[in-house]
Amino acid sequence: MIVTLQEAVAEHVHDGDTLALEGFTHLIPHAAAHEIIRQGRRNLHLVRMTPDIAYDQLIGSGCVTRLTFSWGGNPGVGSLQRFRDAVESQWPHPLEIEEHSHAGMATRYAAGAAGLPFGILRGYIGTDLPKYTSTIKTVECPFTGEVLAAVPAINPDVGIIHAQRADRAGNVQIWGLLGVQKEAVLASQRSIVTVEEIVDELPEVPGAVVLPSWVVTAVCHVAGGAHPSFAMGFSTRDNAFYKAWDSISKDRDAFIAWIDKHVKGTADFAEYCESVGI
Amino acid sequence: MIVTLQEAVAEHVHDGDTLALEGFTHLIPHAAAHEIIRQGRRNLHLVRMTPDIAYDQLIGSGCVTRLTFSWGGNPGVGSLQRFRDAVESQWPHPLEIEEHSHAGMATRYAAGAAGLPFGILRGYIGTDLPKYTSTIKTVECPFTGEVLAAVPAINPDVGIIHAQRADRAGNVQIWGLLGVQKEAVLASQRSIVTVEEIVDELPEVPGAVVLPSWVVTAVCHVAGGAHPSFAMGFSTRDNAFYKAWDSISKDRDAFIAWIDKHVKGTADFAEYCESVGI
């Protein structure tokens, strides 16, 4: 249950898998994304509401052939350069996209977590999204006749999140902005959770949710593993890194050099931290 | 915003209203039920997953003509005698019932809270409930063709709950077993919350949820107002009262005498407590 991140990725993440590395600005599992790049996974279908730097790195590294998402940007900074390059110029190869709204993606994860084949929402009406996204359909209310948007459940092969704590049995505790991380884990066939610390007993924390060990496949101790994102109670968001990423990622060669040096050129997250000086 | 329970019921609960006094064993708004009996409301449509003693009292007092529910019993004791008498012998008058499962009721409240006309679930299959309950229909998944149960949203006129705390602005804090209380308040047109205490500032409590003042219509300070149910952190469940209720309620005259003396014969919840010796 409690293994190294290398072991967890080696065992549970396969070429061609559908992965959701979730995190809504808070608790983004960057260390896990790096390990997937290091282990050279290919043909991944990535799913996430808010693909940001971690997904930019995976896309630029050629791991990804398909992306399902609702907002792909560098929050507070601007574009995701590698994502744009993949969509606009097919570099390093074409990226198929499936595009939704946040409300639609949240509904899809919730349906996946609930074992339903689809979910319903008042959504997408009057927008161009249904023209290009085949996974937006409609369903009629059998009571009122109203027509609502219907979206299929998301059930990734692997759900990957970063959390604050686990106990030695593998029960996971997470607090602060919770995003769709609980749903992502519950909707997935397998799940990997990196945590800031592993403790004997989980102390009570206001606003915390607990994921029981029996819905988690692997827990990995990776302190700081969300960086440049943050873990409430352990770190703050490294806004400077988000801004710096814009120039690192703008140029293909600069991006490759950065990945080669700091991700592929390091053995694990601890070496990565040393390499980038955090 | 912060008013007496008498004022809240007088202003917000009308004859013929659909009411949800929710509580899942924990935090059942008994004081509010008593006040509705005192003020003599009639033709109410009561909604609740687990109608128990409070609803037995309202039904026996002749306030109710319709009940929507999923489990009507005295938890851990047995039957609800007044409910049974109304269904089996139309006393004090006929009671129309609309019967669901817990999963269906929870889905209906969640749909109501979410502003959707209906919700879907894997439910009711192979049971006799759809034969007798017209609000169970089906809908087909537009992606997989699977047929799922569909149930209409519940949107009561008034949602009534008991909670641990409110602040002076009317923000409500509730913890422990949460049931469907949040959904009941959010699904309702108006809401009344009785609380154990009103404080200057809400301290953080693990597992607590906060309902902002702007989704609550009235807050009433009624310490102990869940009795014989309980408020975690303030009281424990009065199991002896639940057991005693069985004999009080078995006989129509004994029931009437009890209601006349302890509910109709008292001015408010404080007098009720004195009257029943708690």
Place this chain on the structure above:
Amino acid sequence: MAEYTTDELMIVNAARQLGALAAAGKRQCFVGIGLPSTAANLARRLYPIEPVLIYESGCIDSKPTRLPLSIGDGELAETSDAVVSVPEIFAYWLQAGRIDIGFLSGAQLDKFANINSTVIGSYESPKTRLPGAGGAPEIAASAGSVMVIMRQSARAFVDRCDFRTSIGYGDGKGDRERFGLRGGGPKWVITDLAVMEPDPDTCELIVVALHPGITREQVVAATGWHLRFAHDVPTTAEPTEIELDTLRALQAA
């Protein structure tokens, strides 16, 4: 040899089955109040690999120190790994297929293990109005397997339920598959007289074990359908001192 009641016999046998299931990795148990909760809490105390108790009030992995009278006793919330809302427990946990064993009881059980907890008599003019469905319909539909614990009598064990509140095998083998149900249905019915299981060929409940001192004639007399017996019908083991002492301590607390 210790004295014991038939209720104790029933509860001990249910706890043993839960213990065996937990040891085989089927630990997540969705528990109703009353006999199921008593048996599940006994199993927690008797076996090194404990069942994980999940209550419809939203308590996940509850470890109560005393038996709760109601599904929402404070004790359940205070001793749980996680407490979630009622909509969540049904959607994300039960419906999603995370429950290994649904543990039910009822007022009537028929030969295909359908359960009635709604009405005795007709629905419109019931002889006895019972509490109703609660969580049972979806527990019976979605749990990996279902265990039923019920006191046996000809009035309760009927050929056909007056009302089908939750489905066992419907009208017989193949109905669950036709309905597209994801759960496996009732696998064990533990009574105060015997243990029954569905016949693999017909899904009709047959007696697979008798409790000590109970005769075939007694079970037949307490059953409202033409009851059949498995080829071998062993006698269940006598409750041990440890089992009885643990159960009585639990009920006294």
Place this chain on the structure above:
Amino acid sequence: MAEYTTDELMIVNAARQLGALAAAGKRQCFVGIGLPSTAANLARRLYPIEPVLIYESGCIDSKPTRLPLSIGDGELAETSDAVVSVPEIFAYWLQAGRIDIGFLSGAQLDKFANINSTVIGSYESPKTRLPGAGGAPEIAASAGSVMVIMRQSARAFVDRCDFRTSIGYGDGKGDRERFGLRGGGPKWVITDLAVMEPDPDTCELIVVALHPGITREQVVAATGWHLRFAHDVPTTAEPTEIELDTLRALQAA
């Protein structure tokens, strides 16, 4: 008189509108990061009846002491009355109609206040791939009213958006009703040059106020459709010292 930038002018005017709405009881404001968040936080500091800030990251009534760079800054969660999951914020709060004002921006805005934040050029072969929809489609559909804040230019203010990410008035008056949308749609578009509102007869955006020193010709030149003006087009009030000092202190923190 104080010096100020056109961005400051735009933000101050948006904050004033939010302040007026809050005073009229329209307080619940669903806020995106960037210009909307800056203007909403400025309004919180300027007016006695504050807007209630709700962020799509699940923060309800957030009172950040400094401007968040991202929608998920820790500051937002730590200063909120309640933090809920992302599925909940969209379902129970936005979709249910609890939001008075949706506050949006975008890359393109057209004359019927539809917004594009998806692509410039064609969807299949975009000239510029933008971040995408985020929460905008359902904010634009479900919020009681929508306010838009955007820097004005002929490239951004277009006759028809390359992609309709979120709906304003669709192809004109009556479309929202035909679509059955519950929210009222865009009521105010605040730019660095002017304030626009939908013409009550056509729902086409027309200029209802100009910022100090801005001419009609400047606004026309910065608009990609044949822009019309209201009968009376007042000039917005100069930003006050208090407004500017508060805004600058907020941005410096």
